[in-house]
Amino acid sequence: MPVLTLSKAINTGLRQALEDDPKVIVMGQDVGVLGGVFRVTDGLQKDFGADRVIDTPLAEASIVGTAIGLALRGFRPVCEIQFDGFVYPAFSQIVSQLAKLRARSGGRLSVPVVIRIPVGGGIGAVEHHSESNEAYFAHTAGLRVVCCSNPQDAHWMIRQALSGQDPVIFYEPKRRYWAKDEVADTTDDERVLPLDRARVVRAGRDITLLTYGGMVQTCLQAASAAAEEGRDIEVVDLRSLAPLDMETISRSVDRTGRCVVVHEAPTFAGLGAEIGSGVTERCFYRLQAPVLRVGGFNTPYPPAKFEDQYLPDLDRVLDAVDRSFAW
Missing domain, CATH: 3.40.50.920 (Rossmann fold)
Structure with a gap:
């Protein structure tokens, strides 16, 4: 079992999803050349190209709105919101469109968009960089909301989120990005739980x-x-x-x-x-x-x-x- 940091575990999970499914697309501010503000997407654009790991404008509503359109055309976008407090410009797109489209279409449409959000404090950041806004999205019917706490879950939960048909808000505790632990290399490992299961x-x-x-x-x-x-x-x-x-x-x-x-x-x-x-x-x-x-x-x-x-x-x-x- 490899020992990875939480950020690297997400990176390897995204990498595996990109390899397994050509419809998976990573998009967000600075996710390509820079590799993300926390370097979670480091190296992905180099290996998969700028048409699958896309540096977007600084416009969260546009990022999520574009992802919804791509999902309706059969793609599986994973969006990165740089910091928790930056998600609010995309709030209407998420709660009014992303969360509602399956119900609005009577189940005929699926929008499997994953929105990654670094969450919480503990890193000495400035305003709008340390918020915990999970209650907004947990209250919104039609969204899955998950939060990893360790490298093992980070790796497998991002892969599970990208393999389902539901829109997922994927929280990543930024103070834990550098925590290291073993990550199972197979789904047969008993530590790999379903996405909606709690762990003692x-x-x-x-x-x-x-x-x-x-x-x-x-x-x-x-x-x-x-x-x-x-x-x-x-x-x-x-x-x-x-x-x-x-x-x-x-x-x-x-x-x-x-x-x-x-x-x-x-x-x-x-x-x-x-x-x-x-x-x-x-x-x-x-x-x-x-x-x-x-x-x-x-x-x-x-x-x-x-x-x-x-x-x-x-x-x-x-x-x-x-x-x-x-x-």
């Missing part, structure tokens, strides 16, 4: 932490710290944000009886609210405390020098764990 990344018996993206590593660190005090924390990486794998989530919370949802996005009307509601509906008689949420504050993302105070950290996660046990 640490088994435990006392409380469940539900999380995704860049917060998975933070929750694993919190679980290790809590173990020194005798608390056995289970950590579940959601992976798929729409649809949610409520079967895996409910099975975990039924066993532990306690639940904390952790994400970078603000807690107000965030994905944690939907998850908490779903857990309460399904696990009410097994819960020993209310479902708690840890997330960003309900403010615009702050300047880089303040992001450590904004982002959930180990202490804030452990505080929620303590509050759950104090209930």
